[in-house]
Amino acid sequence: MxxxxxxxxxxxxxxxxxxxxxxxxxxxxxxxxxxxxxxxxxxxxxxxxxxxxxxxxxxxxxxxxxxxxxxxxxxxxxxxxxxxxxxxxxxMEQVEDILTVNVTPSFASLWLIPAIHRFTEQYPNIQVSLKTGDGALHDISGENDIVIRCLPLAKHYENATLLCRERLKLVASKALVKSAPIQCYADLGKHVFLPQVTRPQLWEQLKSQHYIEDNIEFYGVGFEHFYMSLEAVKHQQGLALLPDFMVRERMQQEQLVNPLHAEFESHYGYYVMVPNYKLNSRKVYLFTQWLKKAFDEK
Incomplete structure (x- = not known):
């Protein structure tokens, strides 16, 4: 002993x-x-x-x-x-429960972290532990209470609820567009486009849906996550395609602009997944309802 x-x-x-x-x-x-x-x-x-x-x-x-x-x-x-x-x-003093939420890095940094205070103010006795991950999960029955992923639209995901379809906007910094105005689609040739390395088809979708026939020039660095592309946009390194709900506040503040109001709905959506044995958990219910309300109001 x-x-x-x-x-x-x-x-x-x-x-x-x-x-x-x-x-x-x-x-x-x-x-x-x-x-x-x-x-x-x-x-x-x-x-x-x-x-x-x-x-x-x-x-x-x-x-x-x-x-x-x-x-x-x-x-x-x-x-x-x-x-x-x-x-x-x-x-953990005064905390009734800890809620572990595993989300994609961009969802966390560009939407959830700025918004999470509204949940904690409403439910001060639930401590939220945020973790990040990406890609489909074959087994969600681990330590996570809630998992949020951006996945191709489908109906076969187990214990998953579609939070919202992904709508992408063509985004640029206000300073960049001021130096090289974009008044028609032909003006896009004055700019470079930021590659999305995990989903390179997105730019082709934009061209197809807006009937853009000209070749576009890509920036020399590709980015894995939307939050990385946003930082590059802020530094006037090119144009990016970013989810509307992740950039809405910055666009309202006129930090970013959407040239030509170009946007389209991708074939992806944001899904909330909960392990089967946690579906009746009070903390999980409160958080998922708060999420749903937040996206219904946006």
Whole structure:
């Protein structure tokens, strides 16, 4: 059985780490807001308890012994584990339940994170844990309570509800269009287009639905996620196709524009998937209803 009396105190270990990081008793004392004598006393007591010297003391300074070098990373990691465990418990105070939501990176960064405060204000006792993932999931019965994915429109997804069909807009920065105006489809030839590496067919869909016959020039860098394309648009690197609900607020603020009002409905949709055994969960029900209402109002 572990004898806690044989373990060094947290205070002694924190002092050891401070001295080791600064290689100075005086600097460690300043960092810890204690006297240099208190620091020296803690380190000496720790060395005595361990039966090993942790520092070599010289006239021109100190340095870790080989034992001290071995001990430092293990103690630092152990204290970090304790700090994380304590912080997690404090965050969970007043929380009834934790809801784990796994979403695509762009859905998270461009829509959910700016909107999530409305859910937490309404349900303060539900703590939402956001994680990101992409692509179809063959098994959603893991640690996630809710999974949101952008998938080809279909009816065979298990325990999935269509949140919305994807509608893409042609998006540019206001400054870029001001420098090279787009008044007709022929003007698109003045610009470059940002490739969507995971769905390269999107630009062909735009050309087909808007009867664009001219070849278009692509930017030299392709982007995997919509949030990456948005950053490139903001830096005037080209035109992008982005989901309307992800850029609506920025367009209302006139940070972005939709040249020629060009948009189309892709063959994709955003699906909310819930494991079968969690369908009756209160936290899952409240979040999915909040999502549905948010998209019904947009």
């Amino acid at each position: 572990l004898n806690l009396k044989e373990l060094p105190s947290i205070k002694a270990l924190r002092t050891f780490i401070a001295v080791a990081n600064n290689l100075s008793f005086s600097k460690a004392a300043k960092e810890l807001s204690v006297t240099q004598g208190a620091v020296s006393k803690q380190v000496s007591a720790l060395e005595q308890q361990l039966g090993q010297p942790l520092f070599e003391r010289h006239l021109n300074g100190i340095k870790l012994t080989s034992i001290g070098q071995q001990y430092l990373p293990q103690i630092a990691e152990a204290l970090e584990v304790l700090q994380n465990a304590t912080a997690s418990l404090r965050q």
